Amino acid sequence: MNHVKKSFDGNEVLKDISLSVEEGEVVSIIGPSGSGKSTLLRCATLLETMDDGDLYYSGDAAAKSVEQHAVYETGDKLRHIERQFGLVFQNFNLFPHFSVIKNIMDAPVRVQKRDKDEVRKEAVELLRKMGLSDRADYYPCQLSGGQKQRVSIARALAMNPKILFFDEPTSALDPELTGEILKVITELAKEKMTMVIVTHEMNFAKDVSDRMIFMDKGVIVEETTPKELFSSTNQRTREFLGKYH
Ligand code: ADP
Ligand code: MG
DSSP, rough: OEEEEEEEEEEEEEEEEEEOOOOEEEEEEETTTTSSHHHHHHHHTTTSOOOEEEEEEEEEEEEEEEETTTEEHHHHHHHHHHHTTTEEEETTOOOTOOOHHHHHHHHHHSSSSSOOHHHHHHHHHHHHHHHHHHHHHOGGSOOHHHHHHHHHHHHTTTTSSSSEEETTTTTTTHHHHHHHHHHHHHHHHHTTTTEEEESSSSSHHHHHEEEEEEEEEEEEEEEHHHHHHTTTTOOHHHHHHHHTT
């Protein structure tokens, strides 16, 4: 992202944000509520349009700044870019009327038009990896929050994304279920999955991230290694991190 700006009703929520993520890198974004973290993820994943700036995926421009306006690609080119990433939200967003396996298979079969048997094999393997082999035919309402979130992660992975975005993946979970999700994300990090994670789980972020970004009031205050960030002398960073001790 280059010089990304976004306002809502005159309120500038992203103020000239530039950020890049390398293949295989795990980047966490932390910051107070309302600092623009979700808006940043939504702009990066084309769920929200930015007002100005450039957005590139693997060298392909999704949007470019023209006369201080972001001009977006359209049609097949945009769809090609959209297929490069997966998203996992706080609230799971599973289809309630689809079984677990159908939730995972739906997009690869319907959107990517892939062979159903092949997709099913991959879905079964993803469920195994998520520790949910015995839940394939359950419906979301029959699962715990942690299980639902693991299905959401499996569903995102089924699209073979090059990069996974997480927006507070454990915030809707009871503390005892948070660990199982963090463990899954840690496993993905070990497999060198490229990930951008908005989280309030500071110890997790410290352990899993190659790089951490501290956002406040629509700007990136600091962007550095976890070690450096946690020993930062920046006053805003210290104040924020201080709330977690
Ligand atoms: P965070 O994820 O860091 O808590 P958000 O990106 O959700 O922050 O929100 C940043 C600011 O933008 C907040 O003040 C929020 O109220 C505002 N905002 C976010 N989305 C919208 C929207 N769709 N319409 C109006 N204001 C919004
Ligand atoms: Mg948010």
